[in-house]
Structure formats: C-alpha cells, structure tokens
Amino acid sequence: MAADTAVAVLVGGRSRRMGGRAKAALPLGGRTVLERVLHEADGLGCPVGLVAGREAAADGDELARLLERLGRPVVRDLHADAGPLGGLEAAFAATGAGRVLLLACDLPFLTLPFLSWLVSQDSGIQALVPSEEDDRCHPLCAVYPASCRGELRNRIEARRLRVHDFVRAIGARLLPRPQWQRFDADGRLLANLNEPADYRRAMRWLGETGE
Numbered sequence: 001m002a003a004d005t006a007v008a009v010l011v012g013g014r015s016r017r018m019g020g021r022a023k024a025a026l027p028l029g030g031r032t033v034l035e036r037v038l039h040e041a042d043g044l045g046c047p048v049g050l051v052a053g054r055e056a057a058a059d060g061d062e063l064a065r066l067l068e069r070l071g072r073p074v075v076r077d078l079h080a081d082a083g084p085l086g087g088l089e090a091a092f093a094a095t096g097a098g099r100v101l102l103l104a105c106d107l108p109f110l111t112l113p114f115l116s117w118l119v120s121q122d123s124g125i126q127a128l129v130p131s132e133e134d135d136r137c138h139p140l141c142a143v144y145p146a147s148c149r150g151e152l153r154n155r156i157e158a159r160r161l162r163v164h165d166f167v168r169a170i171g172a173r174l175l176p177r178p179q180w181q182r183f184d185a186d187g188r189l190l191a192n193l194n195e196p197a198d199y200r201r202a203m204r205w206l207g208e209t210g211e
Contacts, residue, residue, distance in 0.1 A: 004098035005119055007041045008091030009034070010084060010140065011063065011105045012053035012077070017195045022063035024105040026199060029206045032066055033193060036108040043112040044119065047095060050074045051087040083161045084140055089152050097146065104140035106193040108202060114183035118175075119143055127172035130180060130190065137174055138190050139163045144170075 011024045011034060018026075024034035031039070041048045050067070054077050067074055075094040077086040084102070091100045101119055103110070118141075121128050125147045131137040140163070148170045155166055183189055193199050 005044075005046050005101060005143075006091065006095040006097035006099075007044060007046060007048040007101045007103065008051050008075075008087060008095075009037055009041065009048065009103045009105055010052075010087045011050050011067070011074070012087065018193070018199070019196060022061070022066070023193050025062035025066045026193065028108050028199075028202055029208070033108045034066065034105045035070075037103060037105055037110055038070075038072075040110045040112045040115060041101075041103060044101075044115055046119075047097075048072075049091065049094065051077070051090050051094075053077050053086075054080050079156055082156050084163050085152060085156055085161050085166060088144060089149070089156060092146060092149055092152075099143055099145045101143050102140060104192060107141055107190060108193065109188040109191055110141065111183060111189065114180060114189060117180065117183065121173075121175065127167065127170055129167055129172045129174055131174040131176050133177055137164065137167060137172075139167050139172075140192075141190060142167075142172070 024032065026033045028036065038048065050072055052074050075090050077090045078093060079086050082089070088100060088102050091102065118128060118130070125145050127145060127148060128143040129137045129139055130141060151166065151170050155161065188205060191202065193202060
C-alpha cells in the first residue's frame with residue numbers, strides 16, 4: 001500500500017430514502033454502521049478520517065451524538081450540497097494525500113482483506129473502482145489519485161455532480177467482480193443501506209429482528 005494513502009469515510013448526506021435517519025448511526029450487529037466501516041478501515045494502518053457536509057449536525061441528533069462519542073476529527077465539505085464529489089475534494093484538501101480510499105458509511109459488510117487488496121492494486125495514476133458484471137460500479141468504495149483533483153474541481157464548480165460520470169471522465173480502472181469475488185462469498189460485501197428495506201435485510205443477515 002502506498003505510504004501516501006488516506007481513507008475518507010463519508011458520513012453526510014440527507015438520507016432521504018432512509019426516512020431522514022442518519023445511516024451512519026443505525027445499529028447493526030452490536031455497533032453502528034459507521035463503526036463497522038471504521039473497524040475494517042482502521043486495520044489498513046493509514047490515516048482514516050470522516051467527511052461530512054458543511055452543515056453541522058444538530059445538537060443532540062443521532063449523528064451528532066455518534067460523532068461526539070467517536071471523538072474523531074470531522075472534515076467539512078468545502079462546497080455546500082456537492083455530494084460525494086464534495087467529500088472527496090474535502091478529503092484531498094485536508095490530507096494532501098497522493099490517493100484517497102473513499103468509502104460510504106453505509107457499507108457495513110466491508111472487510112479488511114478486501115480493502116487491503118483494493119488499495120494494493122497497481123493503479124499508476126488511475127482511479128480503482130470495483131465493478132459488477134452488469135456494468136454497475138461502486139464509486140463509493142474506490143481509490144482516487146490526486147491527479148483527478150482538476151476534473152473534480154471543475155465538476156463541482158459546474159455542479160455536474162454525478163459520481164458515475166466523474167468516474168468515466170477520469171478514465172478509472174474498473175476492477176471486475178471475478179477479480180474480487182473471493183472476498184465476497186456470501187454476496188454481501190458491497191451491499192449498502194439506501195432504504196429501510198436494505199437495513200431490514202442486513203439485520204436479517206445477522207439474525208437480528210429489530211433495532
């Protein structure tokens with residue numbers, strides 16, 4: 001793994017499809033979803049930071065309580081409502097890293113072996129993005145090089161914020177599922193929690209029936 005790699009975990013977002021609940025603070029398997037992600041990311045042995053929107057969480061809400069308890073520094077986006085691209089921009093600005101492993105906070109089944117494999121791939125100056133057989137890709141579990149910062153800035157300034165379009169524009173190297181299938185025997189590795197149904201399914205996978 002490159003010595004100048006940093007990890008940025010996105011904890012912001014309005015969670016509209018989750019009914020407004022902070023996905024990072026959802027309990028799952030005895031920890032919050034965010035804590036599950038951080039537990040695996042910390043094992044990489046490189047700096048791990050949290051990135052949130054410019055608007056501070058309201059005092060006393062779920063996310064604010066969680067961030068206070070974790071006691072980790074939180075980097076704020078440089079631009080309002082810039083989505084994941086804004087988080088990536090903020091991560092580069094805050095760390096000065098040569099590459100950033102960008103992770104969404106709602107990927108509770110990530111594993112350290114997979115993340116270690118992902119950051120160890122020889123990318124040169126290309127982004128590394130896991131992809132599926134149906135051409136879907138996972139840009140919020142991906143490695144981005146500092147060389148993409150120019151395109152990143154241009155898209156944020158132009159408010160062209162679709163992450164998949166950004167991935168194509170920078171010529172990311174897609175890593176097809178057969179390359180990382182061995183880390184995903186149960187098909188859950190990159191399952192995210194967008195909606196209440198996703199959360200209920202994740203609880204069932206862990207043998208939980210309630211929150």
